[in-house]
Amino acid sequence: MESDLSASTVLATEGVVLARDGRAFAALPDLAIPRARSVAILGASGSGKTTALMALAGIRAPASGEIVVEDTALWGLSAAARDLFRGRRIGLVFQSFHLIDAVSVATNLALAARCAGLPPDSGRMNQLLETLQIAELRRRRADRISHGQAQRVAIARALFNKPAVVFADEPTSALDDASTARLLALLKDTAATEGAGLVIATHDRRVIDSVDETIELRSVP
Amino acid sequence: MSFVALAFAYLRRRWGQALLSIFVGALGIAAVATAVVGFDALPQAARRAWGGIDLVVGPKGSALDLVLCCALHVSDPRGLVPVKAAMGAVANPMIRVAAPIALGDNVDGWRIVGSTPAILDVYRAKIVSGQMWTDKLQAVLGASAARALNFKLGDSFVGAHGLAAGGESHDKFPYKVVGILAPTGSALDRLVLTDIETVRYVHVEQAKAEIAEKGSTDEENVADLPHGATAVVASYRVPTAAAFMPRQIDATDNLSAASPTLEIARLIGYVRPLTIAVTGLGLLLVVIAASGAAIGLLATMNARTRDLALLRALGASPGKVAMVAFAEASMIMAAALVLGSALTAGLLLIGRDVLADTTGLLLQPELGWDQIAMLLLGTISVTIVAAAFPALRAIHTQIEELLQS
Numbered sequence: 001m002e003s004d005l006s007a008s009t010v011l012a013t014e015g016v017v018l019a020r021d022g023r024a025f026a027a028l029p030d031l032a033i034p035r036a037r038s039v040a041i042l043g044a045s046g047s048g049k050t051t052a053l054m055a056l057a058g059i060r061a062p063a064s065g066e067i068v069v070e071d072t073a074l075w076g077l078s079a080a081a082r083d084l085f086r087g088r089r090i091g092l093v094f095q096s097f098h099l100i101d102a103v104s105v106a107t108n109l110a111l112a113a114r115c116a117g118l119p120p121d122s123g124r125m126n127q128l129l130e131t132l133q134i135a136e137l138r139r140r141r142a143d144r145i146s147h148g149q150a151q152r153v154a155i156a157r158a159l160f161n162k163p164a165v166v167f168a169d170e171p172t173s174a175l176d177d178a179s180t181a182r183l184l185a186l187l188k189d190t191a192a193t194e195g196a197g198l199v200i201a202t203h204d205r206r207v208i209d210s211v212d213e214t215i216e217l218r219s220v221p
Numbered sequence: 222m223s224f225v226a227l228a229f230a231y232l233r234r235r236w237g238q239a240l241l242s243i244f245v246g247a248l249g250i251a252a253v254a255t256a257v258v259g260f261d262a263l264p265q266a267a268r269r270a271w272g273g274i275d276l277v278v279g280p281k282g283s284a285l286d287l288v289l290c291c292a293l294h295v296s297d298p299r300g301l302v303p304v305k306a307a308m309g310a311v312a313n314p315m316i317r318v319a320a321p322i323a324l325g326d327n328v329d330g331w332r333i334v335g336s337t338p339a340i341l342d343v344y345r346a347k348i349v350s351g352q353m354w355t356d357k358l359q360a361v362l363g364a365s366a367a368r369a370l371n372f373k374l375g376d377s378f379v380g381a382h383g384l385a386a387g388g389e390s391h392d393k394f395p396y397k398v399v400g401i402l403a404p405t406g407s408a409l410d411r412l413v414l415t416d417i418e419t420v421r422y423v424h425v426e427q428a429k430a431e432i433a434e435k436g437s438t439d440e441e442n443v444a445d446l447p448h449g450a451t452a453v454v455a456s457y458r459v460p461t462a463a464a465f466m467p468r469q470i471d472a473t474d475n476l477s478a479a480s481p482t483l484e485i486a487r488l489i490g491y492v493r494p495l496t497i498a499v500t501g502l503g504l505l506l507v508v509i510a511a512s513g514a515a516i517g518l519l520a521t522m523n524a525r526t527r528d529l530a531l532l533r534a535l536g537a538s539p540g541k542v543a544m545v546a547f548a549e550a551s552m553i554m555a556a557a558l559v560l561g562s563a564l565t566a567g568l569l570l571i572g573r574d575v576l577a578d579t580t581g582l583l584l585q586p587e588l589g590w591d592q593i594a595m596l597l598l599g600t601i602s603v604t605i606v607a608a609a610f611p612a613l614r615a616i617h618t619q620i621e622e623l624l625q626s
Binding site for chain 2: 059080083084085086087088092094098100101102103107111112114115116117141157
């Protein structure tokens with residue numbers, strides 16, 4: 001489905017209301033995020049940040065409103081098309097990274113391509129691994145790398161398919177100040193270099209200074 | 222890396238758990254296959270046990286005893302019958318062939334049976350090496366007896382008194398092995414055959430020697446031996462003989478007739494509750510084995526739910542996620558099928574030898590196409606059930622749970 005939103009905007013929303021157990025409970029301010037811009041969705045635990053991220057990533061439908069990634073209205077797609085679109089145009093960084101332990105770092109990245117129905121691009125893989133300074137980990141199994149290395153692999157995987165926008169859910173919740181600063185810099189810089197928008201859902205106020213913009217969810221009475 | 226290769230990587234990563242699942246699956250498949258084959262092959266083996274014997278003629282007494290002693294060779298004889306009278310009783314056009322048998326000695330617990338060459342015709346047995354006896358103290362061995370005793374043509378042995386090992390040896394009367402029979406699957410395989418005159422000769426001469434040495438003998442019925450036999454076994458020419466011959470023989474004063482088919486059917490009737498219980502236990506074992514295989518596989522597959530949900534989050538379609546689950550489950554069950562088939566073959570081979578040596582029953586296990594299809598369908602069903610749960614869970618997992626975990 002085509003949208004008339006600006007082509008430079010990678011993520012735009014309009015009138016998005018979130019529901020939990022069939023009841024609307026929060027509303028997302030309208031967004032228009034251009035390439036290489038970072039936005040933090042702030043809110044206390046249970047305020048609906050993750051639900052908002054799920055709606056923006058095409059995983060759980062909002063109660064109402066429109067979400068457009070690049071020029072595609074996400075919830076106008078069929079379920080199968082939305083899955084494929086998510087794999088190709090949306091990057092996800094999970095709080096616990098969720099790498100697949102049984103396989104190597106390179107395979108974790110390659111699987112991101114396979115899931116999206118794309119052939120893994122080894123040149124792209126080398127470039128990302130070098131950018132993130134983890135090229136030597138390429139063949140190492142994912143359960144044999146450190147926490148910090150796993151963060152970088154998770155970011156590399158999120159960016160591997162050249163997404164338009166990357167969503168990160170509470171990426172700093174278990175980190176000290178120094179680690180938080182390093183991770184945010186890495187996420188923001190890499191996403192900016194790749195020309196992707198970055199949306200971080202967090203209750204961590206330390207994120208505020210590291211992003212270009214912050215928004216807060218509004219409660220729906 | 223393809224999704225099938227990912228499934229293989231999972232197996233390698235948790236090889237211990239995978240091996241356990243394969244082993245449990247293989248045990249289940251082996252239990253089911255052995256039970257299926259055994260339930261089918263055992264009754265057939267039992268029917269073959271008495272070979273071609275349709276009628277046993279012996280002294281008055283229990284017909285079942287007569288069958289157990291002289292057709293299946295698992296119990297002791299009750300006495301002697303005059304050979305002339307017994308052979309006369311079966312001298313009828315309805316009888317295809319008949320042979321007297323004389324029991325009394327053994328070699329290491331394997332029964333020595335005196336008879337005539339017609340005994341081979343009763344059982345439709347063939348000599349596989351050597352020849353039939355032509356003189357006294359020559360022996361032709363059944364296949365199981367020859368294998369267990371490790372006797373070859375030309376070997377010598379001495380018999381011992383009684384039907385169980387440990388009796389007094391007839392040291393002065395060594396036998397020579399002149400022939401070995403092909404396996405028949407009947408009790409004949411466990412017998413050591415010799416000329417009926419040899420049995421009489423050994424006992425009469427042994428008695429004479431004992432009397433000369435001690436003034437008395439332990440040999441029983443020595444006076445009757447020259448004219449007696451334990452029984453006469455016969456094979457009908459026509460099935461209708463079964464309606465006339467036993468009744469005709471039972472009407473005589475000193476002879477009794479027994480049909481192995483009837484007596485064993487009667488015996489099976491007596492022990493039917495036991496066979497039902499054994500069958501029930503077998504079915505229970507099959508259910509437990511199949512459940513064990515499914516549970517083992519399910520435990521392995523459940524460990525994949527998080528990763529499968531991750532693949533969904535990364536854009537994999539439900540079909541691709543299901544493919545990973547089914548590929549891993551299929552690899553486990555394929556390995557279990559191979560191992561289970563090998564275990565089944567091993568169990569049946571061991572069981573066949575043990576059964577042949579202890580009971581003379583020759584198990585000829587064969588898996589029919591219907592049984593193979595049943596086994597494959599069962600294995601595929603277990604695989605589908607075990608893979609479906611984690612695949613469905615992964616497909617329907619709320620990915621936000623994964624994001625927050």
